[in-house]
Amino acid sequence: MKKKDNITAYLFLMPVTVLFLIFSVIPIIYSLYLSFIMWNGFSINKKFVGFNNYVLLFSNNEFYHSFIITIVYTVLVTTLSIIIGMILAYLLNKNIRFRSLYRTMYFIPVITATAAAGVIWKYMFDSSQGIINKFLNFIHLPAVPWLSHPIWVIISISLVGVWKRIGFNMVIYISALQSISPLYYEACEIDGATKGQKFRYITVPLLKPTTLLLVIMSFIDSFQIFDQVYVMTNGGPMGASDVLGLYLYREGFKVGHLGYGSAIGWVIFAFIFAATLIQLKINRKGEEVY
Amino acid sequence: MKIYKKIIMHLILALGAFIMVLPFLWMITTSLKPLKLTYDSPYIFPKSFEFSNYITAWKSADFLSFYKNSIFVSICITLGTVVLSAMAAYPFARLNFTGKNFWFYAFLGTMMIPFYVEVIPLYKIIEKIGWLDTRRALIIPRLFSPFGIFLLRQYFLTIPKELDEAAEIDGASKFYTFWKIILPLSKPALASLTIFSFIFGWNDFLWPLLVTTRPEYTTVQVGISNFSGKYGTLWPYLMAGTVTSIVPVIIIFLLGQKQFIEGLTVGGIKE
Numbered sequence: 001m002k003k004k005d006n007i008t009a010y011l012f013l014m015p016v017t018v019l020f021l022i023f024s025v026i027p028i029i030y031s032l033y034l035s036f037i038m039w040n041g042f043s044i045n046k047k048f049v050g051f052n053n054y055v056l057l058f059s060n061n062e063f064y065h066s067f068i069i070t071i072v073y074t075v076l077v078t079t080l081s082i083i084i085g086m087i088l089a090y091l092l093n094k095n096i097r098f099r100s101l102y103r104t105m106y107f108i109p110v111i112t113a114t115a116a117a118g119v120i121w122k123y124m125f126d127s128s129q130g131i132i133n134k135f136l137n138f139i140h141l142p143a144v145p146w147l148s149h150p151i152w153v154i155i156s157i158s159l160v161g162v163w164k165r166i167g168f169n170m171v172i173y174i175s176a177l178q179s180i181s182p183l184y185y186e187a188c189e190i191d192g193a194t195k196g197q198k199f200r201y202i203t204v205p206l207l208k209p210t211t212l213l214l215v216i217m218s219f220i221d222s223f224q225i226f227d228q229v230y231v232m233t234n235g236g237p238m239g240a241s242d243v244l245g246l247y248l249y250r251e252g253f254k255v256g257h258l259g260y261g262s263a264i265g266w267v268i269f270a271f272i273f274a275a276t277l278i279q280l281k282i283n284r285k286g287e288e289v290y
Numbered sequence: 291m292k293i294y295k296k297i298i299m300h301l302i303l304a305l306g307a308f309i310m311v312l313p314f315l316w317m318i319t320t321s322l323k324p325l326k327l328t329y330d331s332p333y334i335f336p337k338s339f340e341f342s343n344y345i346t347a348w349k350s351a352d353f354l355s356f357y358k359n360s361i362f363v364s365i366c367i368t369l370g371t372v373v374l375s376a377m378a379a380y381p382f383a384r385l386n387f388t389g390k391n392f393w394f395y396a397f398l399g400t401m402m403i404p405f406y407v408e409v410i411p412l413y414k415i416i417e418k419i420g421w422l423d424t425r426r427a428l429i430i431p432r433l434f435s436p437f438g439i440f441l442l443r444q445y446f447l448t449i450p451k452e453l454d455e456a457a458e459i460d461g462a463s464k465f466y467t468f469w470k471i472i473l474p475l476s477k478p479a480l481a482s483l484t485i486f487s488f489i490f491g492w493n494d495f496l497w498p499l500l501v502t503t504r505p506e507y508t509t510v511q512v513g514i515s516n517f518s519g520k521y522g523t524l525w526p527y528l529m530a531g532t533v534t535s536i537v538p539v540i541i542i543f544l545l546g547q548k549q550f551i552e553g554l555t556v557g558g559i560k561e
Binding site for chain 1: 296299304306312313317320328329334374375378381386387393397403404405408411430431433439492495496500512523525529539543544547550
Protein backbone atom coordinates (compact mmCIF):
# COMPACT_ATOMS: atom_id res chain seq x y z
CA MET A 1 0.00 0.00 0.00
CA LYS A 2 1.34 3.37 -1.01
CA LYS A 3 1.59 6.05 1.62
CA LYS A 4 -1.15 8.64 1.67
CA ASP A 5 -0.82 12.36 1.08
CA ASN A 6 -3.98 13.44 2.83
CA ILE A 7 -2.83 16.87 3.95
CA THR A 8 -1.35 17.90 0.62
CA ALA A 9 -4.32 16.52 -1.30
CA TYR A 10 -6.89 18.37 0.78
CA LEU A 11 -4.90 21.61 0.61
CA PHE A 12 -5.08 21.39 -3.16
CA LEU A 13 -8.77 20.51 -3.07
CA MET A 14 -9.84 23.04 -0.47
CA PRO A 15 -10.81 26.05 -2.60
CA VAL A 16 -12.88 23.98 -5.00
CA THR A 17 -14.48 22.03 -2.19
CA VAL A 18 -15.56 25.21 -0.40
CA LEU A 19 -17.16 26.54 -3.60
CA PHE A 20 -18.72 23.15 -4.25
CA LEU A 21 -20.32 23.04 -0.80
CA ILE A 22 -21.56 26.64 -0.77
CA PHE A 23 -22.69 27.02 -4.35
CA SER A 24 -23.73 23.46 -5.25
CA VAL A 25 -24.44 21.22 -2.27
CA ILE A 26 -26.24 23.75 -0.07
CA PRO A 27 -28.42 25.05 -2.94
CA ILE A 28 -29.33 21.48 -3.90
CA ILE A 29 -30.41 20.56 -0.36
CA TYR A 30 -32.09 23.93 0.12
CA SER A 31 -33.94 23.45 -3.14
CA LEU A 32 -35.26 20.08 -2.06
CA TYR A 33 -36.45 21.68 1.18
CA LEU A 34 -38.06 24.60 -0.67
CA SER A 35 -39.98 22.23 -2.90
CA PHE A 36 -41.79 20.95 0.19
CA ILE A 37 -42.82 24.33 1.53
CA MET A 38 -45.08 27.15 0.43
CA TRP A 39 -43.19 30.45 0.54
CA ASN A 40 -43.28 33.72 -1.37
CA GLY A 41 -39.65 34.54 -0.54
CA PHE A 42 -40.34 37.51 1.71
CA SER A 43 -42.74 36.71 4.53
CA ILE A 44 -41.52 34.88 7.63
CA ASN A 45 -44.40 32.54 7.09
CA LYS A 46 -43.10 29.31 5.56
CA LYS A 47 -45.64 26.54 5.50
CA PHE A 48 -44.63 22.91 5.17
CA VAL A 49 -46.92 21.40 2.59
CA GLY A 50 -45.36 18.00 1.88
CA PHE A 51 -45.75 16.94 -1.72
CA ASN A 52 -48.37 19.58 -2.35
CA ASN A 53 -46.20 21.61 -4.73
CA TYR A 54 -45.67 18.50 -6.84
CA VAL A 55 -49.37 17.64 -6.70
CA LEU A 56 -50.24 21.18 -7.80
CA LEU A 57 -47.67 20.94 -10.57
CA PHE A 58 -49.07 17.69 -11.96
CA SER A 59 -52.61 19.02 -11.87
CA ASN A 60 -51.72 22.20 -13.74
CA ASN A 61 -52.42 22.36 -17.46
CA GLU A 62 -49.84 25.11 -17.94
CA PHE A 63 -47.18 22.72 -16.68
CA TYR A 64 -48.25 19.91 -19.02
CA HIS A 65 -48.26 22.33 -21.91
CA SER A 66 -44.71 23.51 -21.12
CA PHE A 67 -43.56 19.96 -20.57
CA ILE A 68 -44.89 18.77 -23.92
CA ILE A 69 -43.45 21.60 -25.99
CA THR A 70 -40.10 21.21 -24.25
CA ILE A 71 -40.10 17.51 -25.17
CA VAL A 72 -41.09 18.26 -28.77
CA TYR A 73 -38.27 20.80 -28.99
CA THR A 74 -35.77 18.39 -27.42
CA VAL A 75 -36.67 15.47 -29.68
CA LEU A 76 -36.62 17.60 -32.84
CA VAL A 77 -33.27 19.19 -32.01
CA THR A 78 -31.65 15.94 -30.90
CA THR A 79 -32.77 13.91 -33.92
CA LEU A 80 -32.08 16.47 -36.62
CA SER A 81 -28.78 17.74 -35.25
CA ILE A 82 -27.46 14.20 -34.84
CA ILE A 83 -28.44 13.03 -38.32
CA ILE A 84 -27.06 16.15 -39.99
CA GLY A 85 -23.98 16.16 -37.76
CA MET A 86 -23.20 12.53 -38.66
CA ILE A 87 -23.58 13.09 -42.40
CA LEU A 88 -21.40 16.21 -42.26
CA ALA A 89 -18.74 14.39 -40.27
CA TYR A 90 -18.76 11.59 -42.83
CA LEU A 91 -18.30 14.05 -45.70
CA LEU A 92 -15.78 16.25 -43.92
CA ASN A 93 -13.66 13.37 -42.68
CA LYS A 94 -12.56 12.76 -46.26
CA ASN A 95 -9.59 14.49 -47.70
CA ILE A 96 -11.38 17.20 -49.65
CA ARG A 97 -10.58 20.75 -50.53
CA PHE A 98 -11.68 23.57 -48.14
CA ARG A 99 -12.23 20.97 -45.44
CA SER A 100 -11.15 23.13 -42.51
CA LEU A 101 -13.00 26.16 -43.87
CA TYR A 102 -16.21 24.10 -44.01
CA ARG A 103 -15.65 22.76 -40.52
CA THR A 104 -15.14 26.26 -39.13
CA MET A 105 -18.26 27.56 -40.86
CA TYR A 106 -20.39 24.74 -39.50
CA PHE A 107 -18.91 25.16 -36.04
CA ILE A 108 -19.23 28.94 -35.55
CA PRO A 109 -22.87 28.82 -34.30
CA VAL A 110 -21.79 26.54 -31.43
CA ILE A 111 -19.73 29.27 -29.79
CA THR A 112 -22.21 32.07 -30.49
CA ALA A 113 -24.07 33.16 -27.36
CA THR A 114 -27.60 31.81 -27.33
CA ALA A 115 -28.94 35.25 -26.38
CA ALA A 116 -27.20 36.95 -29.33
CA ALA A 117 -28.25 34.10 -31.62
CA GLY A 118 -31.82 34.65 -30.43
CA VAL A 119 -31.66 38.32 -31.41
CA ILE A 120 -30.32 37.51 -34.89
CA TRP A 121 -32.87 34.76 -35.51
CA LYS A 122 -35.70 36.94 -34.29
CA TYR A 123 -34.75 39.22 -37.15
CA MET A 124 -34.33 36.31 -39.61
CA PHE A 125 -37.82 35.08 -38.72
CA ASP A 126 -39.48 38.51 -38.64
CA SER A 127 -42.70 38.12 -40.62
CA SER A 128 -42.31 41.23 -42.77
CA GLN A 129 -38.64 42.24 -42.47
CA GLY A 130 -37.02 38.85 -42.03
CA ILE A 131 -34.85 37.53 -44.82
CA ILE A 132 -36.54 34.13 -44.83
CA ASN A 133 -39.97 35.49 -45.65
CA LYS A 134 -38.47 37.94 -48.12
CA PHE A 135 -36.84 34.99 -49.87
CA LEU A 136 -40.10 33.01 -49.85
CA ASN A 137 -41.82 36.04 -51.33
CA PHE A 138 -39.09 36.26 -53.98
CA ILE A 139 -39.73 32.69 -55.13
CA HIS A 140 -43.50 33.32 -54.97
CA LEU A 141 -44.25 31.25 -51.89
CA PRO A 142 -46.59 32.49 -49.18
CA ALA A 143 -45.07 34.09 -46.08
CA VAL A 144 -44.75 31.85 -43.02
CA PRO A 145 -45.76 33.17 -39.57
CA TRP A 146 -42.51 31.84 -38.05
CA LEU A 147 -42.84 33.36 -34.61
CA SER A 148 -46.49 34.29 -34.49
CA HIS A 149 -48.19 30.92 -35.02
CA PRO A 150 -48.38 28.38 -32.16
CA ILE A 151 -47.03 25.47 -34.22
CA TRP A 152 -44.57 27.32 -36.42
CA VAL A 153 -42.99 28.92 -33.36
CA ILE A 154 -41.94 25.49 -32.06
CA ILE A 155 -40.45 24.63 -35.44
CA SER A 156 -38.65 27.99 -35.54
CA ILE A 157 -37.01 27.70 -32.14
CA SER A 158 -36.12 24.08 -32.92
CA LEU A 159 -34.41 25.19 -36.13
CA VAL A 160 -32.31 27.61 -34.09
CA GLY A 161 -31.48 24.78 -31.69
CA VAL A 162 -30.44 22.52 -34.57
CA TRP A 163 -28.37 25.31 -36.12
CA LYS A 164 -26.52 25.71 -32.83
CA ARG A 165 -25.86 21.99 -32.25
CA ILE A 166 -24.88 20.61 -35.66
CA GLY A 167 -21.27 21.78 -35.38
CA PHE A 168 -20.76 20.21 -31.99
CA ASN A 169 -22.11 16.83 -33.09
CA MET A 170 -20.04 17.02 -36.27
CA VAL A 171 -16.80 17.62 -34.37
CA ILE A 172 -17.41 14.75 -31.96
CA TYR A 173 -18.34 12.42 -34.83
CA ILE A 174 -15.24 13.40 -36.80
CA SER A 175 -12.98 12.48 -33.92
CA ALA A 176 -14.86 9.18 -33.53
CA LEU A 177 -14.54 8.44 -37.24
CA GLN A 178 -10.81 8.95 -37.04
CA SER A 179 -10.56 6.14 -34.53
CA ILE A 180 -12.31 3.61 -36.83
CA SER A 181 -9.71 1.32 -38.32
CA PRO A 182 -9.54 1.45 -42.15
CA LEU A 183 -9.24 -2.35 -42.08
CA TYR A 184 -13.03 -2.65 -41.70
CA TYR A 185 -13.60 -0.71 -44.88
CA GLU A 186 -10.92 -2.64 -46.75
CA ALA A 187 -12.49 -5.94 -45.75
CA CYS A 188 -15.82 -4.68 -47.03
CA GLU A 189 -14.37 -3.50 -50.29
CA ILE A 190 -13.04 -6.99 -50.91
CA ASP A 191 -16.59 -8.25 -50.49
CA GLY A 192 -17.70 -5.65 -53.02
CA ALA A 193 -19.74 -3.40 -50.75
CA THR A 194 -21.00 -0.09 -52.11
CA LYS A 195 -20.37 3.26 -50.42
CA GLY A 196 -23.92 3.38 -49.08
CA GLN A 197 -23.59 -0.15 -47.67
CA LYS A 198 -20.29 0.73 -46.00
CA PHE A 199 -21.88 3.77 -44.37
CA ARG A 200 -24.94 1.80 -43.32
CA TYR A 201 -23.25 -1.39 -42.09
CA ILE A 202 -19.88 -0.16 -40.83
CA THR A 203 -19.82 3.55 -40.07
CA VAL A 204 -23.20 3.88 -38.38
CA PRO A 205 -22.86 0.79 -36.11
CA LEU A 206 -19.30 1.66 -35.12
CA LEU A 207 -20.39 5.19 -34.26
CA LYS A 208 -23.10 3.84 -31.96
CA PRO A 209 -21.36 4.63 -28.64
CA THR A 210 -20.72 8.17 -29.87
CA THR A 211 -24.32 8.51 -30.99
CA LEU A 212 -25.53 7.38 -27.58
CA LEU A 213 -23.29 9.94 -25.89
CA LEU A 214 -24.47 12.71 -28.21
CA VAL A 215 -28.14 11.78 -27.79
CA ILE A 216 -27.78 11.97 -24.03
CA MET A 217 -25.82 15.23 -24.10
CA SER A 218 -28.19 16.83 -26.57
CA PHE A 219 -31.20 15.67 -24.61
CA ILE A 220 -29.88 17.10 -21.34
CA ASP A 221 -28.90 20.40 -22.94
CA SER A 222 -31.95 20.95 -25.10
CA PHE A 223 -34.37 20.12 -22.33
CA GLN A 224 -32.99 23.10 -20.42
CA ILE A 225 -33.56 25.60 -23.23
CA PHE A 226 -34.10 29.15 -21.99
CA ASP A 227 -32.02 31.98 -23.53
CA GLN A 228 -33.18 31.85 -27.15
CA VAL A 229 -36.84 31.58 -26.25
CA TYR A 230 -36.55 34.35 -23.67
CA VAL A 231 -35.08 36.64 -26.32
CA MET A 232 -37.07 35.53 -29.37
CA THR A 233 -40.63 35.10 -28.11
CA ASN A 234 -40.63 35.29 -24.31
CA GLY A 235 -42.99 32.33 -24.44
CA GLY A 236 -45.37 33.73 -27.01
CA PRO A 237 -47.56 33.80 -28.98
CA MET A 238 -50.12 33.16 -26.24
CA GLY A 239 -47.78 30.85 -24.33
CA ALA A 240 -47.17 28.61 -27.35
CA SER A 241 -43.38 28.57 -26.77
CA ASP A 242 -43.51 28.68 -22.99
CA VAL A 243 -40.82 26.05 -22.36
CA LEU A 244 -40.19 24.63 -18.88
CA GLY A 245 -37.22 26.93 -18.24
CA LEU A 246 -39.36 30.00 -18.85
CA TYR A 247 -42.16 28.57 -16.73
CA LEU A 248 -39.75 28.07 -13.84
CA TYR A 249 -38.28 31.54 -14.33
CA ARG A 250 -41.72 33.11 -14.19
CA GLU A 251 -43.01 31.10 -11.24
CA GLY A 252 -39.79 31.31 -9.22
CA PHE A 253 -38.67 34.84 -9.96
CA LYS A 254 -41.59 36.87 -11.29
CA VAL A 255 -44.54 35.46 -9.34
CA GLY A 256 -42.40 34.51 -6.34
CA HIS A 257 -43.59 30.93 -5.86
CA LEU A 258 -40.26 29.69 -4.54
CA GLY A 259 -41.45 26.26 -3.49
CA TYR A 260 -43.41 25.65 -6.67
CA GLY A 261 -40.47 26.89 -8.78
CA SER A 262 -38.08 24.53 -7.00
CA ALA A 263 -40.47 21.66 -7.57
CA ILE A 264 -40.34 22.43 -11.32
CA GLY A 265 -36.54 22.27 -11.09
CA TRP A 266 -36.69 18.82 -9.49
CA VAL A 267 -39.14 17.56 -12.08
CA ILE A 268 -36.75 18.71 -14.80
CA PHE A 269 -33.96 16.82 -13.04
CA ALA A 270 -36.05 13.69 -12.57
CA PHE A 271 -37.07 13.68 -16.20
CA ILE A 272 -33.54 14.18 -17.52
CA PHE A 273 -32.24 11.50 -15.19
CA ALA A 274 -34.93 9.01 -16.18
CA ALA A 275 -34.48 9.77 -19.87
CA THR A 276 -30.73 9.17 -19.57
CA LEU A 277 -31.26 5.83 -17.83
CA ILE A 278 -33.79 4.73 -20.43
CA GLN A 279 -31.46 5.67 -23.26
CA LEU A 280 -28.64 3.67 -21.67
CA LYS A 281 -30.97 0.73 -21.18
CA ILE A 282 -32.29 0.76 -24.75
CA ASN A 283 -28.72 0.84 -25.93
CA ARG A 284 -27.82 -2.19 -23.84
CA LYS A 285 -30.82 -4.12 -25.18
CA GLY A 286 -29.71 -3.22 -28.70
CA GLU A 287 -26.32 -4.71 -28.02
CA GLU A 288 -27.74 -8.03 -26.90
CA VAL A 289 -29.41 -8.44 -30.29
CA TYR A 290 -26.13 -8.18 -32.16
CA MET B 291 -13.80 9.91 -56.84
CA LYS B 292 -15.60 10.86 -60.02
CA ILE B 293 -15.50 14.54 -60.81
CA TYR B 294 -19.27 15.10 -60.95
CA LYS B 295 -19.73 13.41 -57.59
CA LYS B 296 -17.11 15.73 -56.16
CA ILE B 297 -18.92 18.74 -57.53
CA ILE B 298 -22.24 17.62 -56.07
CA MET B 299 -20.64 17.05 -52.70
CA HIS B 300 -19.07 20.48 -52.72
CA LEU B 301 -22.37 22.03 -53.75
CA ILE B 302 -24.16 20.41 -50.82
CA LEU B 303 -21.42 21.28 -48.33
CA ALA B 304 -21.15 24.85 -49.57
CA LEU B 305 -24.91 25.39 -49.52
CA GLY B 306 -25.08 24.01 -45.97
CA ALA B 307 -22.15 26.14 -44.84
CA PHE B 308 -23.76 29.18 -46.45
CA ILE B 309 -26.98 28.57 -44.51
CA MET B 310 -24.98 28.22 -41.30
CA VAL B 311 -23.25 31.58 -41.72
CA LEU B 312 -26.16 33.39 -43.38
CA PRO B 313 -27.44 34.79 -40.06
CA PHE B 314 -24.00 36.31 -39.42
CA LEU B 315 -23.70 37.72 -42.93
CA TRP B 316 -27.11 39.27 -42.72
CA MET B 317 -26.43 40.64 -39.27
CA ILE B 318 -23.28 42.39 -40.53
CA THR B 319 -24.97 43.68 -43.67
CA THR B 320 -27.91 45.06 -41.73
CA SER B 321 -25.64 46.63 -39.13
CA LEU B 322 -24.07 48.68 -41.94
CA LYS B 323 -27.33 49.75 -43.58
CA PRO B 324 -28.55 53.33 -43.26
CA LEU B 325 -31.68 53.27 -41.09
CA LYS B 326 -33.88 54.65 -43.87
CA LEU B 327 -33.05 51.67 -46.08
CA THR B 328 -34.25 49.10 -43.51
CA TYR B 329 -37.44 48.41 -45.42
CA ASP B 330 -35.81 48.14 -48.83
CA SER B 331 -35.39 44.82 -50.53
CA PRO B 332 -32.76 42.75 -48.71
CA TYR B 333 -29.24 41.98 -49.85
CA ILE B 334 -26.78 39.58 -48.29
CA PHE B 335 -23.45 41.29 -48.86
CA PRO B 336 -22.95 44.85 -47.60
CA LYS B 337 -23.45 47.59 -50.16
CA SER B 338 -23.44 50.61 -47.90
CA PHE B 339 -21.17 51.13 -44.93
CA GLU B 340 -22.93 53.19 -42.32
CA PHE B 341 -20.44 52.74 -39.49
CA SER B 342 -22.20 55.43 -37.50
CA ASN B 343 -24.85 52.78 -36.65
CA TYR B 344 -22.30 51.29 -34.27
CA ILE B 345 -21.76 54.62 -32.56
CA THR B 346 -25.51 55.19 -32.29
CA ALA B 347 -26.04 51.72 -30.84
CA TRP B 348 -23.22 52.13 -28.33
CA LYS B 349 -24.58 55.50 -27.28
CA SER B 350 -28.24 54.55 -26.95
CA ALA B 351 -27.43 51.64 -24.65
CA ASP B 352 -24.43 51.77 -22.36
CA PHE B 353 -22.47 49.19 -24.34
CA LEU B 354 -19.16 50.50 -23.08
CA SER B 355 -20.13 49.62 -19.54
CA PHE B 356 -21.63 46.23 -20.65
CA TYR B 357 -18.33 45.50 -22.37
CA LYS B 358 -16.24 46.42 -19.36
CA ASN B 359 -18.37 44.18 -17.16
CA SER B 360 -18.33 41.25 -19.54
CA ILE B 361 -14.57 41.48 -20.07
CA PHE B 362 -13.87 41.77 -16.36
CA VAL B 363 -16.27 38.98 -15.42
CA SER B 364 -15.14 36.63 -18.19
CA ILE B 365 -11.46 37.12 -17.39
CA CYS B 366 -12.04 36.52 -13.67
CA ILE B 367 -14.12 33.41 -14.38
CA THR B 368 -11.43 32.14 -16.74
CA LEU B 369 -8.50 32.70 -14.38
CA GLY B 370 -10.40 31.37 -11.39
CA THR B 371 -11.69 28.29 -13.16
CA VAL B 372 -8.33 27.35 -14.67
CA VAL B 373 -6.35 27.83 -11.44
CA LEU B 374 -8.88 26.12 -9.17
CA SER B 375 -9.60 23.25 -11.57
CA ALA B 376 -5.90 22.57 -12.03
CA MET B 377 -5.40 22.52 -8.27
CA ALA B 378 -8.29 20.10 -7.84
CA ALA B 379 -7.31 17.92 -10.79
CA TYR B 380 -3.79 17.34 -9.52
CA PRO B 381 -4.62 15.28 -6.42
CA PHE B 382 -7.19 13.28 -8.40
CA ALA B 383 -4.57 12.43 -11.01
CA ARG B 384 -1.52 11.94 -8.83
CA LEU B 385 -2.07 11.67 -5.09
CA ASN B 386 -3.35 8.85 -2.97
CA PHE B 387 -5.71 10.08 -0.27
CA THR B 388 -8.71 9.11 1.83
CA GLY B 389 -12.02 9.95 0.16
CA LYS B 390 -10.53 10.32 -3.32
CA ASN B 391 -13.31 8.46 -5.10
CA PHE B 392 -15.99 10.03 -2.95
CA TRP B 393 -15.02 13.58 -3.87
CA PHE B 394 -14.36 12.74 -7.47
CA TYR B 395 -17.81 11.24 -7.99
CA ALA B 396 -19.45 13.92 -5.86
CA PHE B 397 -17.97 16.59 -8.14
CA LEU B 398 -18.84 14.72 -11.32
CA GLY B 399 -22.32 13.95 -9.99
CA THR B 400 -23.20 17.64 -9.83
CA MET B 401 -22.78 17.71 -13.62
CA MET B 402 -25.98 15.64 -13.73
CA ILE B 403 -27.95 18.23 -11.74
CA PRO B 404 -29.45 20.88 -13.99
CA PHE B 405 -28.88 24.52 -13.08
CA TYR B 406 -32.65 24.87 -12.68
CA VAL B 407 -32.53 22.80 -9.48
CA GLU B 408 -30.02 25.15 -7.86
CA VAL B 409 -31.01 28.46 -9.33
CA ILE B 410 -33.73 29.59 -6.88
CA PRO B 411 -31.81 28.81 -3.66
CA LEU B 412 -28.59 30.11 -5.18
CA TYR B 413 -30.33 33.39 -5.87
CA LYS B 414 -31.65 33.44 -2.30
CA ILE B 415 -28.15 32.83 -0.92
CA ILE B 416 -26.68 35.63 -3.05
CA GLU B 417 -29.48 37.92 -1.92
CA LYS B 418 -28.95 37.00 1.73
CA ILE B 419 -25.20 37.77 1.70
CA GLY B 420 -25.93 41.07 -0.05
CA TRP B 421 -24.26 40.28 -3.36
CA LEU B 422 -27.14 41.20 -5.67
CA ASP B 423 -25.94 43.74 -8.23
CA THR B 424 -22.26 43.05 -7.69
CA ARG B 425 -19.66 41.59 -10.02
CA ARG B 426 -18.75 39.03 -7.32
CA ALA B 427 -22.16 37.44 -7.77
CA LEU B 428 -21.43 36.96 -11.45
CA ILE B 429 -18.02 35.41 -10.82
CA ILE B 430 -17.66 33.44 -7.61
CA PRO B 431 -20.58 30.99 -7.92
CA ARG B 432 -19.36 30.16 -11.44
CA LEU B 433 -15.82 29.10 -10.54
CA PHE B 434 -16.55 25.49 -9.60
CA SER B 435 -16.29 23.57 -12.86
CA PRO B 436 -16.57 19.76 -12.70
CA PHE B 437 -15.97 19.73 -16.45
CA GLY B 438 -12.71 21.65 -15.99
CA ILE B 439 -11.53 19.34 -13.21
CA PHE B 440 -12.34 16.26 -15.28
CA LEU B 441 -10.70 17.63 -18.42
CA LEU B 442 -7.46 18.50 -16.63
CA ARG B 443 -7.37 15.27 -14.65
CA GLN B 444 -7.65 13.28 -17.88
CA TYR B 445 -4.76 15.25 -19.32
CA PHE B 446 -2.59 14.97 -16.20
CA LEU B 447 -3.03 11.19 -16.32
CA THR B 448 -1.38 11.09 -19.73
CA ILE B 449 1.83 12.64 -18.37
CA PRO B 450 4.34 9.85 -17.54
CA LYS B 451 4.52 9.26 -13.79
CA GLU B 452 8.28 8.69 -14.02
CA LEU B 453 8.73 12.44 -14.41
CA ASP B 454 7.25 13.26 -11.00
CA GLU B 455 8.93 10.27 -9.40
CA ALA B 456 12.31 11.42 -10.67
CA ALA B 457 11.65 14.87 -9.26
CA GLU B 458 10.56 13.39 -5.94
CA ILE B 459 13.74 11.35 -5.66
CA ASP B 460 15.58 14.65 -6.09
CA GLY B 461 13.61 15.90 -3.09
CA ALA B 462 10.96 18.01 -4.85
CA SER B 463 7.75 18.71 -2.94
CA LYS B 464 4.32 17.85 -4.34
CA PHE B 465 3.67 21.51 -4.91
CA TYR B 466 6.92 21.85 -6.82
CA THR B 467 6.11 18.90 -9.09
CA PHE B 468 2.65 20.35 -9.73
CA TRP B 469 3.98 23.79 -10.53
CA LYS B 470 7.17 22.93 -12.38
CA ILE B 471 6.40 19.62 -14.06
CA ILE B 472 2.68 18.96 -14.43
CA LEU B 473 1.48 22.46 -15.31
CA PRO B 474 4.13 23.29 -17.92
CA LEU B 475 3.48 19.94 -19.63
CA SER B 476 -0.28 20.53 -19.67
CA LYS B 477 -0.32 23.71 -21.71
CA PRO B 478 -2.68 22.35 -24.42
CA ALA B 479 -5.30 21.27 -21.86
CA LEU B 480 -4.94 24.51 -19.91
CA ALA B 481 -5.38 26.43 -23.15
CA SER B 482 -8.55 24.47 -23.94
CA LEU B 483 -10.02 25.17 -20.54
CA THR B 484 -9.05 28.85 -20.83
CA ILE B 485 -10.97 29.20 -24.08
CA PHE B 486 -13.95 27.21 -22.76
CA SER B 487 -14.22 29.26 -19.60
CA PHE B 488 -13.92 32.56 -21.39
CA ILE B 489 -16.65 31.64 -23.87
CA PHE B 490 -18.81 30.27 -21.04
CA GLY B 491 -18.38 33.49 -19.05
CA TRP B 492 -18.99 35.74 -22.02
CA ASN B 493 -22.10 33.86 -23.19
CA ASP B 494 -23.67 33.27 -19.78
CA PHE B 495 -27.21 34.61 -19.75
CA LEU B 496 -29.72 33.38 -17.17
CA TRP B 497 -27.51 33.94 -14.13
CA PRO B 498 -26.49 37.54 -15.00
CA LEU B 499 -30.11 38.21 -15.92
CA LEU B 500 -31.16 37.19 -12.42
CA VAL B 501 -28.53 38.71 -10.16
CA THR B 502 -27.97 42.05 -11.86
CA THR B 503 -30.66 44.63 -12.44
CA ARG B 504 -28.74 47.92 -12.46
CA PRO B 505 -27.30 48.88 -15.88
CA GLU B 506 -23.82 49.47 -14.46
CA TYR B 507 -23.52 45.74 -13.67
CA THR B 508 -25.21 44.44 -16.80
CA THR B 509 -23.18 42.17 -19.05
CA VAL B 510 -23.17 42.27 -22.84
CA GLN B 511 -25.58 39.36 -23.32
CA VAL B 512 -28.21 40.72 -20.97
CA GLY B 513 -27.58 44.20 -22.39
CA ILE B 514 -28.26 43.04 -25.92
CA SER B 515 -31.41 41.26 -24.82
CA ASN B 516 -32.70 44.44 -23.09
CA PHE B 517 -31.69 46.50 -26.10
CA SER B 518 -33.68 44.15 -28.33
CA GLY B 519 -36.73 44.60 -26.10
CA LYS B 520 -36.42 48.39 -26.28
CA TYR B 521 -35.39 49.03 -29.88
CA GLY B 522 -36.81 45.84 -31.37
CA THR B 523 -37.48 47.24 -34.82
CA LEU B 524 -34.50 49.55 -35.30
CA TRP B 525 -32.74 46.60 -36.90
CA PRO B 526 -29.52 48.32 -38.07
CA TYR B 527 -28.75 49.53 -34.53
CA LEU B 528 -29.82 46.28 -32.95
CA MET B 529 -27.62 44.29 -35.34
CA ALA B 530 -24.69 46.65 -34.78
CA GLY B 531 -25.02 45.96 -31.06
CA THR B 532 -25.27 42.22 -31.66
CA VAL B 533 -22.15 42.19 -33.85
CA THR B 534 -20.15 43.79 -31.06
CA SER B 535 -21.52 41.24 -28.59
CA ILE B 536 -20.31 38.31 -30.71
CA VAL B 537 -16.95 39.54 -32.01
CA PRO B 538 -14.77 38.84 -28.92
CA VAL B 539 -15.85 35.20 -28.75
CA ILE B 540 -15.32 34.67 -32.48
CA ILE B 541 -11.81 36.11 -32.23
CA ILE B 542 -10.91 33.96 -29.23
CA PHE B 543 -12.32 30.89 -30.97
CA LEU B 544 -10.48 31.49 -34.24
CA LEU B 545 -7.22 32.03 -32.35
CA GLY B 546 -7.60 28.88 -30.28
CA GLN B 547 -9.73 26.70 -32.55
CA LYS B 548 -7.37 23.73 -32.42
CA GLN B 549 -7.16 23.67 -28.61
CA PHE B 550 -10.87 24.25 -28.30
CA ILE B 551 -11.80 21.31 -30.54
CA GLU B 552 -9.25 19.03 -28.89
CA GLY B 553 -10.59 19.89 -25.46
CA LEU B 554 -14.11 19.20 -26.65
CA THR B 555 -13.28 15.74 -27.93
CA VAL B 556 -11.28 14.77 -24.83
CA GLY B 557 -14.07 15.97 -22.55
CA GLY B 558 -16.71 14.38 -24.73
CA ILE B 559 -15.35 11.01 -25.68
CA LYS B 560 -12.49 9.51 -23.78
CA GLU B 561 -13.53 8.34 -20.38
